[in-house]
Amino acid sequence: MDLQIFWFCLIAFLWAGYFLLEGFDFGVGMLLPFVPRDERERGVMFETIGPLWDGNEVWLVVAGAATFAAFPAWYATMFSGFYLALVLVLFFLIIRVVSFEWREKSESPVWREIWMWANTVGSFGAALIWGIGLSSLLYGLPIDSDGDFTGNLLDLFRPYTVAAGVAVVLLFAFHGATFLTLRTAGDLSERAAAAARRLAIPAAAVGALAVAWTVAVAIDRNDKNLFPSILPAVLGIAALVLAAYFVFARRSRAAFTATALGTVLLVATLFTSLYPRVMVSSTDFTNSLTIDGASSSHYALAVMTVVALIMAPIVLLYQGWTYYVFRHRLGGDEHRADPVELVARKTGA
Amino acid sequence: MAPCQAERSTVMVVVSTAVDLARVQFAMTSLYHFLFVPLTLGLAPLVAVMQTLWYRSGDEAWLRLTRFFGTLLLINFAIGVATGLVQEFQFGMNWSVYSEYVGDVFGAPLAIEGLAAFFLEATFLGLWIFGWNRLSRGVHLATIWLVALGTWLSALFIMVANSWMQRPVGSTVTDDRAELTSVWELLTNRFAIWAIAHVILVGLTTAAMVIFGVSCWHLLRRRNMDLFRRAAKLALIVAVPVSAVNLWLGSHLGIVVTDYQPMKIASTEAQWDTCQPCAFSLFQIGGFSTDDQTPSFDIEIPRVLSFLATGSFSGAVQGMNPLQSDYEQRYGPGNYVPPVRTTYWSMRIMAYVGTLIFLVAALGAFLYWRGRLDRTRWFLWLGVLSIPLPWVSALAGWVLTEVGRQPWIVFGLLKTADANSPSVSAWTIGLSIGVLATLYVALAVVDFVLMRRYATTDPPELAGEGGEEALPAAGY
Numbered sequence: 001m002d003l004q005i006f007w008f009c010l011i012a013f014l015w016a017g018y019f020l021l022e023g024f025d026f027g028v029g030m031l032l033p034f035v036p037r038d039e040r041e042r043g044v045m046f047e048t049i050g051p052l053w054d055g056n057e058v059w060l061v062v063a064g065a066a067t068f069a070a071f072p073a074w075y076a077t078m079f080s081g082f083y084l085a086l087v088l089v090l091f092f093l094i095i096r097v098v099s100f101e102w103r104e105k106s107e108s109p110v111w112r113e114i115w116m117w118a119n120t121v122g123s124f125g126a127a128l129i130w131g132i133g134l135s136s137l138l139y140g141l142p143i144d145s146d147g148d149f150t151g152n153l154l155d156l157f158r159p160y161t162v163a164a165g166v167a168v169v170l171l172f173a174f175h176g177a178t179f180l181t182l183r184t185a186g187d188l189s190e191r192a193a194a195a196a197r198r199l200a201i202p203a204a205a206v207g208a209l210a211v212a213w214t215v216a217v218a219i220d221r222n223d224k225n226l227f228p229s230i231l232p233a234v235l236g237i238a239a240l241v242l243a244a245y246f247v248f249a250r251r252s253r254a255a256f257t258a259t260a261l262g263t264v265l266l267v268a269t270l271f272t273s274l275y276p277r278v279m280v281s282s283t284d285f286t287n288s289l290t291i292d293g294a295s296s297s298h299y300a301l302a303v304m305t306v307v308a309l310i311m312a313p314i315v316l317l318y319q320g321w322t323y324y325v326f327r328h329r330l331g332g333d334e335h336r337a338d339p340v341e342l343v344a345r346k347t348g349a
Numbered sequence: 350m351a352p353c354q355a356e357r358s359t360v361m362v363v364v365s366t367a368v369d370l371a372r373v374q375f376a377m378t379s380l381y382h383f384l385f386v387p388l389t390l391g392l393a394p395l396v397a398v399m400q401t402l403w404y405r406s407g408d409e410a411w412l413r414l415t416r417f418f419g420t421l422l423l424i425n426f427a428i429g430v431a432t433g434l435v436q437e438f439q440f441g442m443n444w445s446v447y448s449e450y451v452g453d454v455f456g457a458p459l460a461i462e463g464l465a466a467f468f469l470e471a472t473f474l475g476l477w478i479f480g481w482n483r484l485s486r487g488v489h490l491a492t493i494w495l496v497a498l499g500t501w502l503s504a505l506f507i508m509v510a511n512s513w514m515q516r517p518v519g520s521t522v523t524d525d526r527a528e529l530t531s532v533w534e535l536l537t538n539r540f541a542i543w544a545i546a547h548v549i550l551v552g553l554t555t556a557a558m559v560i561f562g563v564s565c566w567h568l569l570r571r572r573n574m575d576l577f578r579r580a581a582k583l584a585l586i587v588a589v590p591v592s593a594v595n596l597w598l599g600s601h602l603g604i605v606v607t608d609y610q611p612m613k614i615a616s617t618e619a620q621w622d623t624c625q626p627c628a629f630s631l632f633q634i635g636g637f638s639t640d641d642q643t644p645s646f647d648i649e650i651p652r653v654l655s656f657l658a659t660g661s662f663s664g665a666v667q668g669m670n671p672l673q674s675d676y677e678q679r680y681g682p683g684n685y686v687p688p689v690r691t692t693y694w695s696m697r698i699m700a701y702v703g704t705l706i707f708l709v710a711a712l713g714a715f716l717y718w719r720g721r722l723d724r725t726r727w728f729l730w731l732g733v734l735s736i737p738l739p740w741v742s743a744l745a746g747w748v749l750t751e752v753g754r755q756p757w758i759v760f761g762l763l764k765t766a767d768a769n770s771p772s773v774s775a776w777t778i779g780l781s782i783g784v785l786a787t788l789y790v791a792l793a794v795v796d797f798v799l800m801r802r803y804a805t806t807d808p809p810e811l812a813g814e815g816g817e818e819a820l821p822a823a824g825y
Binding site: 016045050051052053054055057058061062064065066068069070071072073075076077078079080081082083084086087090091094095097098100101102105148149150296297299300303304307308311313315318319322325326 | 357423426427428430431432433434435436440441442443445446448449450451452453454455456458459460461462463464465467468469471472473474475476478479483484523526528529530532688770771772773777780781784785788792797799802803
């Protein structure tokens with residue numbers, strides 16, 4: 001297979017993985033002010049993603065680095081073009097990253113409130129901007145014949161891209177709610193399920209709209225046919241409808257699977273619609289960056305392909321194992337314990 | 350002619366402002382990021398050692414120390430991850446010409462770093478933090494070692510990438526961009542091998558000095574004496590040899606630099622004319638610019654520069670003046686002299702403070718060996734006050750490495766002034782500097798407060814199950 005296509009697919013895979021995994025982390029973050037009843041439940045919510053979020057975020061880091069390595073011109077134009085949007089993303093991601101470790105370092109209610117909101121705002125903001133940013137790649141941005149971005153921040157905001165951003169936010173919140181329903185027990189799980197029911201219709205509707213709109217934009221602005229983008233789009237819409245159905249049918253396992261599929265298929269629809277371009281130019285369609293034009297040399301791609309083919313399965317294996325280790329529901333009688341606490345509990349200290 | 354020239358100079362000013370602001374942002378974010386990196390690099394393996402000692406002996410003192418220093422590791426790690434994101438993004442944001450030019454070569458180690466190192470450290474750190482009661486002791490111990498491995502691999506690939514900027518090997522330039530031709534040459538870059546070792550030892554020194562300083566503070570308070578005497582001993586066992594070896598390693602790196610970047614060495618030594626043998630300038634006033642090449646005052650040691658730069662006491666060191674004309678012939682007109690004052694002093698701060706670290710550690714080891722460590726209060730205070738020293742030395746080292754490479758961003762291939770993003774205006778960069786600087790200051794304050802609080806509280810108690818043994822008897 002052509003290595004450029006392999007790396008385009010791998011980058012799409014990394015974004016899909018990021019959306020699938022960090023998607024529910026962001027969702028849990030967005031639900032923090034609404035679902036838990038007290039500080040203990042908030043702690044449980046943090047714990048559902050505590051061991052996982054950092055590994056999930058690496059999917060983004062690797063997606064970025066893979067773009068840099070495999071398609072330097074894409075990386076250069078996208079990251080310099082999205083400048084202020086990325087400053088915002090960095091701001092949101094940074095306050096969110098530190099919130100995990102720092103929140104629990106003090107008992108003060110104000111302190112905990114601050115870092116809970118940092119997590120919520122960070123999750124919401126990053127999700128919104130990633131949705132807007134990625135859909136802008138397809139919708140088109142002002143790019144001149146040198147492949148340089150010539151617009152400003154406002155060029156990212158178009159009805160379609162904003163709809164995609166809102167769809168990503170709603171989907172992540174929905175995905176987070178189905179995740180939380182599965183990962184918690186008792187009352188908290190009940191309330192997470194209720195949140196999922198409240199989010200199901202708007203998330204599925206706006207999500208389906210964004211997916212369908214993506215196919216239309218691909219035909220209208222990226223010289224694509226209905227096929228093949230329609231395939232992941234139809235499957236994606238079906239997954240979202242099913243997710244809503246399963247949530248109301250109270251089948252939490254199936255609901256989570258369906259929101260996961262819906263998230264992945266949204267990314268799949270976008271990248272299928274983008275191929276063989278990586279950034280569409282709204283200045284002049286012929287200025288668009290393509291896989292061929294933006295890629296690294298064959299040798300560099302071959303070297304990285306070997307590394308990726310060895311490392312990716314290993315990573316998937318141990319990340320999968322992590323999910324297995326932390327599969328237990330939280331928030332019932334059991335709560336986070338370590339040897340220090342365990343010993344203390346045993347002796348009644 | 351005149352208006353045309355004026356217009357041109359205005360354009361030049363605007364452009365150079367954008368480049369300069371991009372430089373400021375890179376310096377700010379990179380140095381800030383490197384406040385957290387070395388501690389993680391060193392503390393992860395040292396916490397792993399503590400946990401191993403607990404695992405093998407069952408002695409709960411080591412468990413308490415593992416938890417105590419593990420908390421410091423985690424507070425530090427979080428902010429290292431957060432600021433690391435900025436590092437990855439800003440190549441494309443501020444340096445799009447550079448990114449497009451080097452992606453084929455420079456991108457590969459970054460992508461491999463993500464796949465091989467970041468996943469490892471992030472995933473297993475989650476397992477380590479939350480796995481205490483879910484994993485068997487042996488598996489749980491393995492997770493912290495894998496975290497340590499991840500941090501070291503990460504340093505390895507980053508130094509491979511940076512070393513290629515210092516000495517581009519394994520690549521060729523076609524169609525105005527660099528292309529990878531040999532990944533083996535890239536990985537075995539002589540520059541990279543020495544730089545990797547240097548950075549990892551910097552990490553171990555930093556963590557050892559932090560553990561030592563924190564232990565000194567607790568010994569001063571005369572609480573948990575048994576615990577912190579052990580921690581201090583472990584720290585000294587690491588700090589003394591590692592800081593000594595690193596002084597040698599760093600000076601050997603100087604010889605490597607002489608081979609590939611003679612201008613960096615000439616500038617670091619404020620050596621304008623070629624000399625043989627060359628004296629090392631310990632301290633000088635003036636002599637830092639083309640108009641003022643002779644210092645008005647200096648203290649020199651004969652022949653030492655020859656030794657540091659070439660490994661021989663009679664070696665020749667090329668001066669900046671002949672190198673400048675040499676480079677003009679090779680690369681065209683331009684100024685190829687880096688900021689001399691900055692390189693001169695950053696090298697001396699790095700080396701002098703590095704030596705000071707070794708002396709503090711060596712004296713600490715002597716006092717420990719004579720059993721006088723916890724009674725020598727002035728020295729315990731010195732240990733506490735020495736905590737910032739590794740950072741001062743390491744940051745000065747980075748300033749030397751990066752500023753000394755100027756005007757090049759990739760030595761001999763691409764100049765920094767030609768490498769920034771044409772589409773990003775100065776005010777945009779200024780705005781992002783404002784946002785990031787505000788955020789960074791706030792994070793630094795919180796981080797410092799948290800680190801101080803957790804470094805100065807008592808380690809977690811282990812009640813029951815032999816816990817009494819773990820508690821130091823009063824007046825031990």
